Amino acid sequence: MMEKIYIIGVGLIGGSLALDIKRLHPKCTIFGIDHNEEHLKEALSLNIIDAKAIINDIANADLVIVAIPVNVTVKQLPEILDKVGNDTLVIDVGSTKEDICEAVKNHPKRRNFLAMHPIAGTEFSGPSAAIHNLYKGKTNIICEVEDTAFKLQEKALILFNEIGMRIRYMKPKAHDKHIAYVSHLSHISAFMLGKTVIEKEKNERDIFDMAGSGFESTVRLAKSSPEMWAPIFEQNKINVIETLEEYIHNLKQFKEFMEKDDFEAVFREMKETNHIKEILKGIA
């Protein structure tokens, strides 16, 4: 039964899920909850949600999707579980999983909750960034599936299958460790690249005329929302610092090869990384 669906946080991630669910289940009602009144209005006018709601309305929800910054999720998830009915499925979509799972570990309604991380998104944010089929063919990592009630597991998996997501199961600890490498570090590398170039070229804006699609691609993630990302880095602090240390070490070594005029080593460093081509072929 998917009749009453509540999206808490009607931005890129929550809004895109709303669009997919509405298309698949045209008869359901999608309610939006957001502390940002402008976003709610926008989501309504874009037909991402059918109606506004408040947090106390979720008692009769079939599905609640929590798509807010991860620090807020940690705080609010227990209260959300407090309020839902016995058959409500509550899903969170945060980019960290350890602290979120920990926050509801002993909650009496733990079995109403499914922790997941759909690996999808764009560098844009807010309801206007929501798009259809954002999740099609994308990986969805589910954590601690065994702690979710059977019936609700099944309900969730049917929905994810309809949406077209590929499911992978992981422990929260492993998720956070590996996602630091394949997602969180990319964001920092892009932000700091953007910062380095802007600092240098701030008085020569027309220099960006020289920038090509390569620069655009490498720096794209620096458009991402700091409101979403600062809490992610905070929650995944230990893993992210480790990735940063390794990244900085590799950059320093590359610089040292250049300083020593060892361009054979510079060449080798790149050649050995070139097989990222084959690795990336697996990514849509």
Place this chain on the structure above:
Amino acid sequence: MMEKIYIIGVGLIGGSLALDIKRLHPKCTIFGIDHNEEHLKEALSLNIIDAKAIINDIANADLVIVAIPVNVTVKQLPEILDKVGNDTLVIDVGSTKEDICEAVKNHPKRRNFLAMHPIAGTEFSGPSAAIHNLYKGKTNIICEVEDTAFKLQEKALILFNEIGMRIRYMKPKAHDKHIAYVSHLSHISAFMLGKTVIEKEKNERDIFDMAGSGFESTVRLAKSSPEMWAPIFEQNKINVIETLEEYIHNLKQFKEFMEKDDFEAVFREMKETNHIKEILKGIA
């Protein structure tokens, strides 16, 4: 008059120029010169070139395009100029300009030469990577235009206009300094990001299942050709090392903010870089 055109280096950059020129001037003959016999065969079979040639054939060329690694350009450009006729236009497309311009500064045929850097490309290489309209709407930086003969300047500008490139004039020194920021640094950041993740995850290949389009975008340039890029970094060593120092400094500072639990500073770092959005809007 554009009848006989010689492309030295029939890869992504030279091959894509060949495709555009042939489309615009169907009656011209495009000759390919390459030390890689396989690439010549491939370029022929893909109709990128009409015939193979050798370096001594260029005496009667209307246009010679030099699209080979920048270290080879520095070595061979004087010999190429030695061989061409009085009305031949010789263009190089290298990603560095200072050493190349220096190499032919006092050459008796200096006025037959135009130094340029079209800011276009993809992460692929070789003749099979050549595509139509790669240069359309892209910036083409011309250096030391006043050192090229008037008639040949004109011939070149007509061609670039037909191809659809936007022209910018710069001094070689300024070109090399700024391009280190908006292009060369991006490549190193991508290569080292790829290296860091591959090193970490080498025993867990299925981890790349977790990588999304964000990672793909940030690491895309790590597919680039080391044969092209090692000589670029060597020629632009001083500028590139400077950009790397600033980039590493910024990454270390970000890491220190995280270590000190100063997530307000982490937020601010990202927020201040967010206006890269507006800057990137100018890039096609």
